[in-house]
Amino acid sequence: MAVCTICQKGKLSGRNIRHKHSGLWERKAPASTRVFEANIQKRKVLVSGISVQVELCTKCIKKIRNEPGWKGLRLFTPTAHETNARVELS
Numbered sequence: 001m002a003v004c005t006i007c008q009k010g011k012l013s014g015r016n017i018r019h020k021h022s023g024l025w026e027r028k029a030p031a032s033t034r035v036f037e038a039n040i041q042k043r044k045v046l047v048s049g050i051s052v053q054v055e056l057c058t059k060c061i062k063k064i065r066n067e068p069g070w071k072g073l074r075l076f077t078p079t080a081h082e083t084n085a086r087v088e089l090s
Helices: 059-065 081-088
Strands: 010-016 031-036 041-048 050-057 074-077
Touching: 050 059, 050 074, 059 081
Parallel strands: none
Antiparallel strands: 010 031, 041 050, 041 074
């Protein structure tokens, strides 16, 4: 199960309400349970100068991108030298 490393956001259970148009209100909108999943993505983050791959929700990714240094984290962006090295290896 994917969970955000920072805010611990993960799966939540809720109800899916179906609106069929017949009968009394009790039968009109039957509800079934469903799962709401957070938008979790794997990203490389710099922690004390070390690149670490973590699972983050999109809200935390935006927070880190817009406020560099938030909670001591920074999104990993490869330098031109590292990008060229990857292209040469391919």
